[in-house]
Structures are given as structure tokens and as C-alpha cells.
Amino acid sequence: xxxxxxxxxxxxxxxxxxxxxxxxxxxxxxxxxxxxxxxxxxxxxxxxxxxxxxxxxxxxxxxxxxxxxxxxxxxxxxxxxxxxxxxxxxxxxxxxxxxxxxxxxxxxxxxxxxxxxxxxxxxxxxxxxxxxxxxxxxxxxxxxxxxxxxxxxxxxxxxxxxxxxxxxxxxxxxxxxxxxxxxxxxxxxxxxxxxxxxxxxxxxxxxxxxxxxxxxxxxxxxxxxxxxxxxxxxxxxxxxxxxxxxxxxxxxxxxxxxxxxxxxxxxxxxxxxxxxxxxxxxxxxxxxxxxxxxxxxxxxxxxxxxxxxxxxxxxxxxxxxxxxxxxxxxxxxxxxxxxxxxxxxxxxxxxxxxxxxxxxxxxxxxxxxxxxxxxxxxxxxxxxxxxxxxxxxxxxxxxxxxxxxxxxxxxxxxxxxxxxxxxxxxxxxxxxxxxxxxxxxxxxxxxxxxxxxxxxxxxxxxxxxxxxxxxxxxxxxxxxxxxxxxxxxxxxxxxxxxxxxxxxxxxxxxx
Numbered sequence: 001x002x003x004x005x006x007x008x009x010x011x012x013x014x015x016x017x018x019x020x021x022x023x024x025x026x027x028x029x030x031x032x033x034x035x036x037x038x039x040x041x042x043x044x045x046x047x048x049x050x051x052x053x054x055x056x057x058x059x060x061x062x063x064x065x066x067x068x069x070x071x072x073x074x075x076x077x078x079x080x081x082x083x084x085x086x087x088x089x090x091x092x093x094x095x096x097x098x099x100x101x102x103x104x105x106x107x108x109x110x111x112x113x114x115x116x117x118x119x120x121x122x123x124x125x126x127x128x129x130x131x132x133x134x135x136x137x138x139x140x141x142x143x144x145x146x147x148x149x150x151x152x153x154x155x156x157x158x159x160x161x162x163x164x165x166x167x168x169x170x171x172x173x174x175x176x177x178x179x180x181x182x183x184x185x186x187x188x189x190x191x192x193x194x195x196x197x198x199x200x201x202x203x204x205x206x207x208x209x210x211x212x213x214x215x216x217x218x219x220x221x222x223x224x225x226x227x228x229x230x231x232x233x234x235x236x237x238x239x240x241x242x243x244x245x246x247x248x249x250x251x252x253x254x255x256x257x258x259x260x261x262x263x264x265x266x267x268x269x270x271x272x273x274x275x276x277x278x279x280x281x282x283x284x285x286x287x288x289x290x291x292x293x294x295x296x297x298x299x300x301x302x303x304x305x306x307x308x309x310x311x312x313x314x315x316x317x318x319x320x321x322x323x324x325x326x327x328x329x330x331x332x333x334x335x336x337x338x339x340x341x342x343x344x345x346x347x348x349x350x351x352x353x354x355x356x357x358x359x360x361x362x363x364x365x366x367x368x369x370x371x372x373x374x375x376x377x378x379x380x381x382x383x384x385x386x387x388x389x390x391x392x393x394x395x396x397x398x399x400x401x402x403x404x405x406x407x408x409x410x411x412x413x414x415x416x417x418x419x420x421x422x423x424x425x426x427x428x429x430x431x432x433x434x435x436x437x438x439x440x441x442x443x444x445x446x447x448x449x450x451x452x453x454x455x456x457x458x459x460x461x462x463x464x465x466x467x468x469x470x471x472x473x474x475x476x477x478x479x480x481x482x483x484x485x486x487x488x489x490x491x492x493x494x495x496x497x498x499x500x501x502x503x504x505x506x507x508x509x510x511x
Contacts, residue, residue: 004099004103004330004332006039006044006046006103009096009099009100009103010046010047010194012093012096013093013096013097013100013198013201014198014201015047015100015194015197015198015201016047017047017048018034018047018048018049018050019047019048019049019050019193019194019197020049020050020197021035021049021050021051021052021193021196021197021219021220021221021222022050022052022053022056022060022219022220022221023060023197023200023204023218023219024059024060024063024064024214024215024218025063025067025204025207025212025213025214025215025216025217025218026204026207026208026214027214029052029056029059029060030050031050031051031052031053031056032050033050033051033053034048034049034050034051035048035049035051035190035193035221035222036048036049037049037104037191037192037193037194038343039103039104039106039376040105040106040339040340040341040342040343040376040378041102041103041106041330041331041332041339041340041374041376041378042330042373042374042375042376043374043375043376043377043378044375046103046104046194047194049193049194049197049221050221051221051222052220052221052222052226054229056220057220057226057229060185060215060218060220061156061185061233061235061236063214063215063218064156064183064185064215064218064235065155065156065235066215067183067213067214067215067216068153068155068156068182068183068215070213071153071181071182071183071212071213071216072152072153072155072181072182074181076130076131076133076179076180076181077130077131079130079178079179079181080126080127080128080129080130080131080179081127081130082178082206082210082212082216083123083126083127083130083175083178083179084123084124084127085206085209085210086123086175086202086203086206087119087120087123087124087127089202089203089205089206090116090119090120090123090202091120093202094113094116094117094120095113097116097167097195097198097199097202098112098113098114098115098116099112099332100112100194100195100198101115101116101166101167101192101195102331102332102339103331103332104166104192104194104195105163105164105166105191105192105195105342106295106331106339106340106341106342106378107164107294107295107297107331107339108293108294108331108334108336108337108338108339109331109332109333109334110334111293111294111331112331115165115166115167115168116167116168118168118171118172118463119167119168119171119175121463122168122171122172122175122176122463122479123171123175125175125176125463125464125479125480126175126176126178126179127179129176129179129484130179133151133179133180133484133488135148135149135150135151135490136148136149137149140494142496142502143498143500143502144496144497144498144500145494145495145496145497145498146494146495146497147492147493147494147495148492148493149490149491149492149493150490150491150493151180151485151488151489151490151491152181152488152489152491153180153181153182153487153488153489154180154182154237154238154261154487154488154489155182155183155235155237156182156183156184156185156235156236156237157173157174157177157182157183157184157185157236157237157238157239157240157487158184158185158186158187158230158233158236158238158239158240159173159174159177159184159185159186159187159239159240159241160187160227160230160239160240160241160242160243160251161186161187161188161189161196161242162189162242162243162299163189163191163192163297163342164294164297164298164299164342164399165242165298166188166189166192166195166196167195167196167199169242169265169478170186170188170196170199171199172463172467172478172479173240173263173478173487174186174217176479176483176484176487177238177487178216178217179484180484180487180488181488182237182238182487183215183216183217183218184216184217184218185218185219185220185230185236186200186217186218186219186220187219187220187221187222187226187227187230188219188221190221190222190223191342191343193221196219196221197219200217200218200219203216203217204217224247227241227247227251228250228254231250231251231254231255232254232257232258234258234260236260237260237261237489238260238261238262238263238486238487239251239255239260239261239262239263240262240263240264240265240476240478241262241263241264241265242264242265242266242299243265243266244266244267244397245266245267245397245423245424245472245473245474247266248264248266248267248472248474251264252264252474261486262476263474263476263477263478263486264473264474264475264476265299265467265468265469265473265474265476265478266299266424266469266472266473266474267299267397267424267426267472267473268299268300268301268303268397268424268426268427268458268469268473269303269304269395269396269397269422269423269424269426270290270300270301270302270303270304270424270426270427270428270429270449270458270459271302271303271304271305271306271418271419271422271428271429271458272286272287272290272302272304272305272306272428272429272430272431272457272458273306273307273408273412273415273416273419273428273429273430273431273432273441274305274306274307274308274311274315274431275308275311275412275415275430275431275432275434275437276308276310276311277432277433277434277437278311278315278431278432278433279431279433279455280311280314280315280318282431282455283315283431284315284318284319284322286302286429286431286455286456286457287302287305287319287403287457288319288322288323288326289457289459290302290429290457290458290459291303291305291382291401291402291403292323292326292337292338292382292401293338293459294459295338295339295340295341295380295382295400295401296382296398296399296400296401296402296403297341297342297346297399297400298459299426299427299473300426300427300451300458300459300460300461301399301401301458301459302403302457302458302459303394303397303398303402303403303404304389304394304403304404304406304419304422305319305403305404305405305406306389306406306407306408306415306418306419307405307406307407307408308407308408308409308415309407309408309409312405312407315405316365316384316386316405319384319405320365320366320384323366323382323384324366326338326382328371328373328379328381328382329373329379330373330374338382338401339379340373340376340378340379340380341378341379341380341399341400342378342399343378344377344378346378346399346400347370347377347378347380349398349399349400350380350398350400350401350402351370353393353398353400353402354368354383354385354402356392356393357385357387357391357393357394357402357404360387360388360391360392360393361387361388361391362385362386362387362391362393362404363385363386363387364383364384364385365383365384365385365386365405366381366382366383366384367381367383368380368381368383369381380400380401381401382401382402382403383401383402383403384403384405385402385403385404385405386404386405387404387405387406388406389404389406389418389421389422390421391404394406394422395422395423397424406418412437412440412441413440413445416440416441416445416446416447419447420447420448423471423472424469424471424472424473425448425449425450425469425470425471425472425473426449426450426451426468426469426470426473427449427450427451427452427453427458427459427469428441428447428449428451428452428453428458429452429453429454429455429456429457429458430447430452430453430454430455431455432454432455438454438455441454442454448470448471449469449470449473450467450468450469450470450473450475450477451467451468451469461479462480463479463480464479464480464481465479465480465481466478466479466480466481466482466483467479467480467483
């Protein structure tokens, strides 16, 4: 492991010991109240960030509204060129930004670099999309009339992101929103504000080089009260929010009350079904990475493994053996498999969840507990628990490396019923070499999740496919496919090129 120098890292990204957390674009606004960003890897104070005041919020939104009127007039391919240049700057700064993601959030360096690569990939996707914002044409029932549908920008798009993906999820939203002609106001998680500041400073380089108006990209920093203001703000045409189901329900209600649009990516309770024909090596590898990657703090982390009774003991034995080989330590060391949880509150939740699981009858199969590493109390041991699907604690999402083993009997339909019998519906997978089982899992009578995989894990996603889930996961779709339509308003147009004016239902109205 090479020596990690946090001070040098901050210098590379133009981050100081105290930073403004409010920007209308290139202009940074100062305030007196501050929040501190601590690294869960070693408990060290990274830097302080000045919190957005109410007056500054109004200033950011006011500038965004003004800029939205000008930005939508720029042709979409030229907006795509802006995103292309941002992707290039991300390439140049991938190592530094990836290290910051790893250091401030606590995910492994490989995952931190991978998250920045996701940003680069979505930039590439959005650039191509900027020339494909297509509508539909259709034949009119009236002679010498033409009908078509087209899409227009919404205006101001708000993004509320979560700590577990400090940069990628914002980029999924922002890059597509930009090519669609919108401006973006970003409220990052107060647990990882420096990542947002770094992204904003990098975009400012593109803004200066292209003489963009102030306000194409803005950031605000603060707690849930800022999110509430965004939810209630009629100036924000679309609010994309990533986080817990509890948070998402509050956002949905406030946005719906003003008849606004919301795009929600909320909790997951993701299951892997293991059938008798499953490849054991593939299964163990996918299960361990899905449950332990990012210390179980992905919305797509594997929470439940539903195993057929005929292979249950064998799969359990191999999983327990694999967990004994997991290396826990600083995420800046690429030889480690798992880093820390985000903070001590998350650790407390981990311990409470294990207590509740045992109280309901769960059997813990591996070591548990907190490990103090580099003066940080945020490292915990990943845990396997034998449980029943109906346990109250199993029905909930816990952002920690805890996975439940659940046995199923009979045919695949019983396993699918168990998988679907939770409030959430984000990601799912089946491990099988039986084609009929795979097709049944992917059918209308199969998984009820927004993501359904075969012979790969529940975690991870490619930007080419729309990402999102059903039920209490919120129903939103981000990233690829036709998710761009959410960032635009659809308009139906009818053109009459005749000398007559036929009226609906044959009504005569002679003048």
C-alpha cells in the first residue's frame, strides 16, 4: 500500500480546510454555520463546510430559474458538448476524485474509482443522447393535418443524493438533465459534502471555458430542512431524491401537494434465490460481494439469500468459510475487501439489528462486533444470520453488512413468493443453470423488482439500463434507456395545413 496523504489530496481538488457549501455556479457564497466532514476510515477531520442559509437558498434558486430560460435555448447537441467536456475533466481527475470518495465515504478505493468511472460513462451516454431526444409522429384523422409529439425542458431540476454514492447518482441525474435543457440544483448528503464541492469545482472549469451563464450547476449544503424546502418549492419542476423509504415518502407527499414531479430511488431489501442447479462458485462469489461490498451500504446490497433445502447446508457452509477470508481495514488499501460504515450511528444500527434478529429467533453464524482500526470505531464484522422471511427485522432494510439465510422448500414459485414478500422492490437475482427457472423468474409471475438478474449479484448496474425499483423503492428510473423522458415535458402538436377548419365530432360552427 502506498502512503496516503490526505492534505495533498485536498490540494489536488482545490479543497481547503474551510469551504463554502453553496455555489450558484462559479460563485461561492459564505456563511457562518459550519458542518465538519470526518473520514470514517480513521476518524480524522477532513475539512469544514459552510452551510447554506435560507437567503442563500433563495439566491441559488433565483439564479437557477433565470439561467434555465437561457440554457434551454442552447441546441441539445451543444449541451451535449458541455457534458462531453465534463467527462474529459473527470477522466483527468479520476484518481483524485476516486480517492476522495473512498476517504470521505469509506468505500474501497476500487469502488471509489469505479464510482467516478460511472460518472464518465454516464457523460458518454448523455452525449450520444443529446442527438436522440426524439418524439413521435402520427396520422391525424383530419385531412391535411399532421400530429406529432415533442419533448421540452422542464426548467430547474433538484437532486437530493445519499452518502453511499457521493458522486455517481448525482451524475446520473445531472448529465441527462443538462442535455435535456435543464439546470440542476444539487443537495448532497451532509455526511459527504466535500465530494459535491469537488464535482462543482470541476464543472466550473467547463462553465468558464464555454462562457456558460451562472447557474447551470448549483450546490447547496445542509440537513433535511433544505430537502424539505426543495420538496415544497414550486420553482423546482422535478425533484430526484435518493435515500431511505421514510425520507422518500416525506418528499413524495410534499411534492405531490404542489402537483410537482418527483423521481424516487429509495430502500431495497434485495434477495438472491439459489436453486438446486446453481453453480456454487458463482453463487458464493456473487453473494459475498453483494452482501459485503461497500460494507453493505448499497441500496442494491444483498440482504437475503433464499436457498433450496437440498443445497442449503452446502451453500451455508461455503458462505461461512468465505466470510472467514474477508479482509477488513482501511479502504485506501486495495488488498482489503471491506472498509468502515459511514459513522458511529450506522454502527449502533448494526448492533441493534443483530440484537433484534436474535430476539426474533435468528441464529448468528459468524463473528460479530466492532473493530477499532486507525482510531476509527466505524469498522464492523460482516455477519450471516439464519432467519425466517417473516421476521420483522428481515422485512426492513439495514444499511450494514448483514445478510439473512432463508430456506425454501418445493418448487421455484415458493422462493419467488418469499422474495416478493417484502415492502421493497429494487433488485433481485436467481442463481440457476435451469433455463425454465430463469425464464420463470423473469416472467410477469416472477420477481416484482425493477431489476431482475440471472447468475450475477444484486448489486451494481450498467448505465445503459434504467435503474430503479417498485413498491417502497419509489418507482423512479435513473440513468440509461428512456429515463431521459422524466427530465422533459411532453407536448402534443397538431398542424392544420388546409384551408378548412374541421371541428371535433363533426360540429358545425359557421360564421
